[in-house]
Amino acid sequence: MSMVLLDVRNVKLYYTTTKGIVKAVDNISFELDEGETLAIVGESGSGKSTLAKLLVRVWERNVSLVDGEIYLEGKEILHMPEEEFRREIRWKRIAMVPQASMNALNPVIKIGDQMTEPLLLQGTGKDEALKMAMDALESVGLPRDLVNRYPHQLSGGMKQRVIIAMSIMAHPKVVILDEPTSALDVITQANIMNLLKKLKWEYKLSYIFITHDLSLASELADSVAIMYAGKLVEIGGAEDIYTNPSHPYTQGLISSVPTLRTDKTLSFIPGEVPSLINPPSGCRFHPRCPFYKDRDYLKGLCDEKEPPMVELEGKASRKHLVACWLYK
Amino acid sequence: MPGVFEDTPWVRKDSLVIAHRLRTYYTIKPGLFAKPRYVKAVDDISLSIDRGITLAIVGESGSGKTTLGRTLIRLLEPISGEVYFDGNDITHMKEEELKKIGFRRRVSMVFQDPYSSLNPFHSIHFILEEPLMVQGISMKEREERIYRALEEVKLTPPEDFVNKYPHMLSGGQRQRVAIARAIITDPDYIVADEPVSMLDASIRVEILTILKDIQQRHKMAFMYITHDISTAKYFSDYILIMYAGQFAEYGPFRDVVKNPLHPYAQSLIEAIPDPDPSNRLRERKVAPGEPPNLANPPTGCRFHPRCPYAMDICKKQEPPVVEARPGVFVKCWLYVKR
Numbered sequence: 001m002s003m004v005l006l007d008v009r010n011v012k013l014y015y016t017t018t019k020g021i022v023k024a025v026d027n028i029s030f031e032l033d034e035g036e037t038l039a040i041v042g043e044s045g046s047g048k049s050t051l052a053k054l055l056v057r058v059w060e061r062n063v064s065l066v067d068g069e070i071y072l073e074g075k076e077i078l079h080m081p082e083e084e085f086r087r088e089i090r091w092k093r094i095a096m097v098p099q100a101s102m103n104a105l106n107p108v109i110k111i112g113d114q115m116t117e118p119l120l121l122q123g124t125g126k127d128e129a130l131k132m133a134m135d136a137l138e139s140v141g142l143p144r145d146l147v148n149r150y151p152h153q154l155s156g157g158m159k160q161r162v163i164i165a166m167s168i169m170a171h172p173k174v175v176i177l178d179e180p181t182s183a184l185d186v187i188t189q190a191n192i193m194n195l196l197k198k199l200k201w202e203y204k205l206s207y208i209f210i211t212h213d214l215s216l217a218s219e220l221a222d223s224v225a226i227m228y229a230g231k232l233v234e235i236g237g238a239e240d241i242y243t244n245p246s247h248p249y250t251q252g253l254i255s256s257v258p259t260l261r262t263d264k265t266l267s268f269i270p271g272e273v274p275s276l277i278n279p280p281s282g283c284r285f286h287p288r289c290p291f292y293k294d295r296d297y298l299k300g301l302c303d304e305k306e307p308p309m310v311e312l313e314g315k316a317s318r319k320h321l322v323a324c325w326l327y328k
Numbered sequence: 329m330p331g332v333f334e335d336t337p338w339v340r341k342d343s344l345v346i347a348h349r350l351r352t353y354y355t356i357k358p359g360l361f362a363k364p365r366y367v368k369a370v371d372d373i374s375l376s377i378d379r380g381i382t383l384a385i386v387g388e389s390g391s392g393k394t395t396l397g398r399t400l401i402r403l404l405e406p407i408s409g410e411v412y413f414d415g416n417d418i419t420h421m422k423e424e425e426l427k428k429i430g431f432r433r434r435v436s437m438v439f440q441d442p443y444s445s446l447n448p449f450h451s452i453h454f455i456l457e458e459p460l461m462v463q464g465i466s467m468k469e470r471e472e473r474i475y476r477a478l479e480e481v482k483l484t485p486p487e488d489f490v491n492k493y494p495h496m497l498s499g500g501q502r503q504r505v506a507i508a509r510a511i512i513t514d515p516d517y518i519v520a521d522e523p524v525s526m527l528d529a530s531i532r533v534e535i536l537t538i539l540k541d542i543q544q545r546h547k548m549a550f551m552y553i554t555h556d557i558s559t560a561k562y563f564s565d566y567i568l569i570m571y572a573g574q575f576a577e578y579g580p581f582r583d584v585v586k587n588p589l590h591p592y593a594q595s596l597i598e599a600i601p602d603p604d605p606s607n608r609l610r611e612r613k614v615a616p617g618e619p620p621n622l623a624n625p626p627t628g629c630r631f632h633p634r635c636p637y638a639m640d641i642c643k644k645q646e647p648p649v650v651e652a653r654p655g656v657f658v659k660c661w662l663y664v665k666r
Contacts, residue, residue, distance in 0.1 A: 037608070043528040155618045185388035186555060190599035190614040197611060212529065215558075215601040220608055238605035256533045258558040259602045260585065266562065268533035272498050 005206055006032040006055075006094075006174055011068030011078070013047075013054050020277040021064060024050040026230040028068075032174065033318075037200065037207040039217035039238075041253075042227035045273050048210045049099060051227070052178045054078075055208065056096045057085055072174075091118050095172040099179045099210075102159035105151040112147025115166050122170075136165035139202070140195055157188040161195065168199060178210045193219045214257050218242060223318050226250045229274050229284040233323050237316020246312055246322045248289045283307045283325065291326055301325050336374035336649070338578055338657045343376035344549045345400060345517055350374065350409035352392075352399045356623060367622045369395040370406070371573040377566075379516065380547035384560035384581060386596070387570035390619050393553045396570070397519045400551065401435050402426060413517070433463060436510040438539075440522040442502035446494040452478075452505055453490040459513050477508040481538055500531035504538065511542055517549040524559055536562050557585060558600055569593045572619055572630040575649060579656035589658045591615070591635045629661065637662055 009029050015022040024047040032038050042048040053059045055070065057078070070078040077089055098104075106114055115136070116129035124132070134144040140161040151159060160180065167175050177196070181189040197220065199205060209220050217224060224241040226234045226249065234247040245251045252269035271288040274280055286292045286302040302325050310327040314320030331341040333348055340346075352370040369392040377383045387393045398404045400411060402418055410419045416429050426432055439445040446455055456477060460470045478486035481504040494502055503523060510518055520539065524532040540563040543550045554560050560567065560581070567584050569576040569592070577590040588594045595615040601607050615634040620626055626633050632642040641661050652663040 043530060157618050185619070186599045187388065187595055187614050188618055190601075190612045191616065193601075194611050194614075197608070214529070215603045218603050218605055218607045219601050221605070222608065238608070242603055242605045253530060254603065256530050257603050258533075258536075258562060260558045260561060260597070260600050261602050266533045266536070268537070269530040270534075272500070272531075273528070 003034045004031050005034045005036075005073060007069075007071040008032075008055075009069045009071070011051075011054055011070065012065060013050055013059065013063060013067075014065040015060065016062050016064040017277070022276045023230050023279065024276055025054060028227075028232045030225055030232065030235055032206055032208065034173070035200075035204045035206055036222050037209055037220045038223045038225060039209040039211060039221035040225045040227060041211055041214055041217050043212055043253075043273055045229070045276065046227040047230040047276070048212075048227050049178055052096065052098075052176050052208065052210050055174075055176055056090055056094055057082070058096075087122060091122065091170045091172065093172055094174045094176065095167040095170065096176040097163050097167045097178060097180050100182060101163050102156065103183075105159060105162070107151050109150075110147065111149050111151065111154075111162055115147065115162070115169060118166075119170060132169050133165070136169040137162070139168070139199065140165045156184055157191060160184060160188075160192055164192070164195065164199070168203065168205070171203070172205075174206045174208065176208045176210070179212070180209075181216070189216075196220060214242075214253060215259075223316070226253070229279055230276050231284055231323065233285065234321065235318075236312075236314055236320035236322075237318045239316050240312075240314040240318075240320045244312075244314075244320075246320070246327065247285075247324050248291050248326070249285045252288075252290075283323075298325060333374070337651065338655075339374045339376045340378070343378045344414055345375075345377040345551075346410075346412040347373055347375050347396075347400055348410045348412070350396070350399060350406050350411065352395050352404055352406045354395075365623055368573050368625065369622060370399060372409075373568075373570070373575055374409075375568055375578070377517070377549040377551060379549055380544075381566065382543060382550040382552055382564045384557075384564035384567045385551060385553045385570065386555065386557055386560060386567060387576075388555055388596075388619055390572070390622065391570040392573040392622070393555075393570055394521055395573075397437075397521050397551060397553045401437060401517075401519055402431070433513050434516045436513060436515045436518055438503075438506050438510045438518065438520040438523045441526055442499055442506050443494075443526075445506050446502055448494050450493070451490070452492050452494070452497075455494075455505060456490075456509055456512055459509065463513065473512055477512045480511065480542060481505070481508045482534075483508070498531075499527055500535060503527060503535055507535075507538060507542070511546070514546070515548060517551075518543075519551045519553065521553045522555070523552075525554070525556065532559065539563065556600075557597065558602075561585065569596065572625055573622055574630055575657075575659045576631070577656070577658050579653070583653075583656060587653075589652050589656065589663060590631075590660050591637055591662070592631045595634075629659075 011028050013025040040048050115133040119129040137146050181192050211217050221238045223237050228249050234250045245254050255267045280287050282304045283302045292298050292302045307323045307325045309321045309323050312320040333339045350373045353366040353368050355364045357364045385393045399406050456474045475486045483489045524535050564581045567581045568578045571592045577593045588597050599614045617634040628644050629642045629647050632638040647659050647661045649657050649659045650663050652658045
């Protein structure tokens with residue numbers, strides 16, 4: 001049995017907006033083992049990026065509530081002083097590849113200076129920081145002298161490699177990848193996924209891989225968590241989720257994914273993702289759920305009471321959990 | 329036996345839409361007195377699309393697929409080659425002449441981004457009515473057609489939608505309005521440029537199903553431009569794979585996808601994951617590097633710097649297009665009998 005590296009318990013993050021409170025992440029718990037990759041899959045507005053921001057404690061100013069606990073190797077990190085988190089945890093223990101960050105590279109600062117900045121702020125010496133940056137560039141398949149170049153001299157795929165190099169530079173345990181290949185072409189995407197696999201094996205990294213794409217998730221995921229409207233609806237080993245999806249939303253999502261090599265009839269989930277300001281009562285998926293429509297005994301249950309997390313029998317070593325009244 | 333072009337035997341002369349050795353370049357002027365340079369966005373592309381047939385144009389960003397689509401509906405004018413529509417040579421026709429042959433009515437387009445392709449100040453009713461007003465169709469018929477189009481894209485009941493504005497609709501609903509607008513003039517030919525790439529997975533399939541239904545019911549010639557072969561699979565009959573502005577491979581969709589011949593096509597197809605948990609245990613064998621800058625493309629075959637099979641000749645000479653398998657055409661030296 002491998003060790004639990006990250007233990008996330010009942011975390012919540014709400015935003016205040018002019019229209020009301022947005023419950024972007026609402027009571028989510030999961031564990032991440034050492035060396036494990038957990039893919040968090042959800043559509044836009046499911047709260048998956050907010051969850052990523054919660055884990056590295058970078059969030060927007062309009063946050064009205066942050067609650068719950070996150071333990072990294074047994075130590076609570078969500079409520080520790082920001083100064084301590086910045087010095088000891090961010091970059092060093094938990095690093096992040098934020099969404100579309102390759103476009104956030106500063107165009108007038110050399111790659112090397114941008115890469116070493118967080119290390120210098122943490123008190124690493126200048127020469128050592130530069131060496132760490134060059135080592136990191138090398139391990140993502142880029143030349144060491146790239147530190148002297150500017151972002152506009154690089155292609156999209158190279159910029160994304162620089163961002164990945166930055167994330168692993170300080171040898172973190174956990175790397176959070178938020179849509180690391182969005183806006184890249186398919187072949188470049190495949191090259192980046194190959195790189196992420198290689199880094200994972202080489203450095204025994206744990207990834208939290210945030211994506212909307214179930215096919216892409218299977219490129220890295222040992223385990224998969226499915227989010228819907230701010231809630232975790234299903235989590236389990238990749239084999240269980242892909243071959244035995246149990247939550248009606250997961251089932252709908254999987255049958256809507258086009259496949260190239262196999263023939264299957266595609267279907268779709270009618271309706272739209274609900275607003276997180278005023279989400280449906282009970283199970284947030286019930287207005288779109290085909291089972292709720294068909295089965296009378298679910299009336300008064302799914303639409304009123306929040307579903308419990310039920311453990312299903314699974315093949316993988318990770319527990320297969322589903323938040324659905326069908327299995328109670 | 330209907331004729332084909334001799335130099336491009338995959339192009340049939342009796343098709344509704346024909347492009348023959350098409351080249352569309354953009355000009356860039358580096359300085360006031362400097363010699364202009366060209367970005368060869370579409371460089372020698374030939375194809376034909378029959379009524380009732382969908383051709384998928386697949387390529388990465390910068391491969392020229394959007395430029396090709398826009399040239400084929402004459403939003404752009406090519407610098408050489410010919411474009412034919414229903415027997416008319418429309419390559420260099422002026423806008424008035426295009427209107428005279430009914431080209432603008434018989435052709436329409438669905439764009440990628442439903443957030444920017446609909447005017448936010450216009451109601452759905454007006455967005456759909458405008459193309460009909462231009463054609464001088466009576467008010468009674470306009471109303472009928474608007475309701476019918478909304479029903480076809482499954483925005484029902486239509487009276488709930490006609491008075492809304494784009495911002496009141498979700499992304500999927502907006503894209504359906506864009507499709508309704510494209511079909512309202514009852515066109516013979518539709519170009520859809522990445523119509524589902526901005527939408528979430530669960531909505532994507534719904535839009536694809538609607539497009540497929542419409543295409544089959546109206547027997548239109550359909551051009552589906554995309555970077556995503558797996559969505560194209562659901563309603564494409566033929567596929568043309570482009571690389572760096574040029575032809576790479578053409579043939580029946582399933583045949584090409586199952587057994588691609590061009591090294592670029594092989595890489596492109598290998599790069600696409602299907603949802604399968606065993607993917608995480610293997611590395612994908614794809615070409616390294618990224619597509620070239622089209623202002624200064626590589627000599628010879630444009631794919632040679634990334635190609636695992638590159639030979640000497642690939643660096644020096646542009647490959648010809650050959651029929652490597654019955655019906656499958658490839659622009660690659662590997663398949664040239666020498």
